[in-house]
Amino acid sequence: MGRGGCEVTVTATPAPSKSQQAYELLHERISAGTLVPGYRLVLSTLAAELGCSTVPVREAIRRLQAEGLVTFEPNVGATVAAVDATLYLHTMQTLAIVEGAATALAAPELTAADLVQARALNGELRACLADFDPARFTELNNRFHEALYGHCPNPHILDLVHRGWNRLNAMRASSFTHIPGRARQSVEEHEELLRLLESRAPAPEVEALARAHRMRTLNTYLAAAGEPPSAL
Amino acid sequence: MGRGGCEVTVTATPAPSKSQQAYELLHERISAGTLVPGYRLVLSTLAAELGCSTVPVREAIRRLQAEGLVTFEPNVGATVAAVDATLYLHTMQTLAIVEGAATALAAPELTAADLVQARALNGELRACLADFDPARFTELNNRFHEALYGHCPNPHILDLVHRGWNRLNAMRASSFTHIPGRARQSVEEHEELLRLLESRAPAPEVEALARAHRMRTLNTYLAAAGEPPSAL
DNA sequence: CCACACTACATCGTATACGATTTCATACAC
DNA sequence: GTGTATGAAATCGTATACGATGTAGTGTGG
Structure with a gap:
């Protein structure tokens, strides 16, 4: 009826x-740590809480399973994935590899403006060192790296990197929280990486440095936990 | 009731x-090429064919979507993913990176027996060159590489490699089918890789060679298609 | 002859309901 | 007292049914 044409639609999704x-x-709940590892995800309970049926919940859980955030056992149910030290190691190692490659592939695509923006983000990170807020530092750190590898022309690799970050964020073991010294060191390594990118260094060098940056974070964590450093 | 103890259970799954x-x-159908790219996957049709309801089919399709074998549009449906030359490039490039890393990580875990087995598989590949059967060659090639990276201690990376192989098998562009010369060259490169592994070379060398092997397959394909080689 | 609106159909998204499987508590035999 | 069998409760897996959304075909006005 309403000839009124476009009805605002409340800017709704x-x-x-x-x-x-x-x-x-x-x-979000898993990432935020509201749901602790080992928590049992019951379809009917979640459905009631969400005000929907079990079918959509089931599908959501299967997606989370595919991303490794929950473990699923047939006819039993899903639980939030436990964060073993080993799991953290494997996730970081995988991320080191794919993010290193993504950064190297993105390097030629980076404009001068992109580099300026990345440098600004690293400046914010440096400023953040004074009154240290782990959550904010982690957030800025995410954005800094996203600025570097975000232009990777291979969408598959980009997807793998995002999944890796997701898993890392899901496990509350943000390294900066546990190892204060690592944050400052990390900012310096960012600086080094920026210089390499600005000099338009060849891809293998970029990849090696980007990978090493993450592996150092991992190994710092392992050393603090009294375990031997990882290979690669 | 039946005091008979273990009831055969017909060895059933x-x-x-x-x-x-x-x-x-x-x-299987997508991998086998029965379902050509662009084919429209209709829930009700598939459900009728499988003798089940639409719900399980829907879940299966979402899994295939997560693996990139089908594309999905909300309220419209799923279609078998089109195999662009670009998609092939991206998949191969990604596989080169993760498989290279997986092979390097698995290298220290390989026993002498593993290497003997891998060498035997490459022998079969060589024998296969005479009466060339692309399907059998591809199958053996899969098993050869699986033997090398299969012992990778990082399950995430292993998973990424398997997904990559899945995608490759799904797109019927098995390079060996199109570029006959590549098969023989590939066998020689396998030999080189085996020698490197037997000499217990350091991880970076193994990774570089394993990656280069796959990138050469990709670049051979690109050259045959008249396109410039890819970076990395 | 072309552009637009409307109607009919196809398909997805979700709710509800039921059967299958697992798990836990209880009772019994030894 | 311990181990095993039995029952009930809980939960998942799937079928059926209905509403929401998108698409194609048809008719009308210019």
Whole structure:
């Protein structure tokens, strides 16, 4: 009826399906640490809480399973994945490899403006060292690296990097929280990486440095935990 | 009741859920090329064919989507992913990176027996060159590489490698089918890789060679298609 | 003859309901 | 008292049904 044409539609998200909502909520809760590892995810309970049926919840859980945030056992149910020290090691090692490659592939695509922006972010990181807030530092650190590898022309690799970051954020073992010294060291390594990128160094060098940066974070953590450093 | 103890259970798969069956069937059909790219996957049709409801089919399709074998559009449906030359490039490039890393990580774990077995597989590959059967060659090639990276102690990376192989197998662009010369060259490179592994070379060398091997396959393909070689 | 609006169909998204499997508590035999 | 069998409760897996969304075909006005 209403000849009125475009009815505001309240700027609403056009189609936030229940599955998507359930996925986002669970993802956020796991990332935020509200749901501790080992927590049992019961379909009916979650469905009631979300005000929907079990089917969308089920789908959301399967997606989380595919990303490794929850473990799933047939006819038993899903639980939030436990964060073993080994799991952290494996995730960081994987991220070191794919992020290193992504950064190297993105390097030729980076404009001068991109580098300026990245440098600004690292400046904020440096400023953040004074009154240290781990959450903010981690957030800025994410954005800094995203600025570098974000232009990677290979969407698959980019996807793998994002998954790796997701898993890291899900496990609350943000290294900076546990090893204060690492944050300052990290900022310096960022500086070094920026210089290498600005000099338009060849891809293998960029890849090696980007990978080493993350491996050093991992090995600092391992050393603090009294374990031997990892290979690669 | 039956005091008879262990009742044979017909050696049956304990619980092959419908979702799993649907997933396996679709995966196989896409890999085998029965379902050509662009084919529209309709839930109700597939459900009728499988003798089940749409719900398991839906779940199977979402899994295939996560693996990149099908594309999905909300409220529209799923189609078998088109195999662009670009997609092939990206998949191979990603596989080169993760498989190279996996092979390097697995290298120290390889026993002499493993290497003997790998060498035997490469012998079969060489024998296969005479009466060339692309399908058999591809199959043997898979097993050869699996023997090398299979012992990778990082399950995440191993998973990424398997996903990469899956995607490659799904797109029927098995390079050996199109570029006959590549098969023989590939066998020689395998030999070189085996020698490096037998000499217990350091990880970076193994990684570089394993990556280069795959990148050469990719670049041979690109050259045949008249396109410039890829970086990295 | 072309552009637009409307109607009918196809397909997805989700709710509800039921059967299958697992797990836990209890009772019994030894 | 311990181990095993039995029952009930809980939870998952799937089927069916209905509403929401998108698409194609048809008709009308210019």
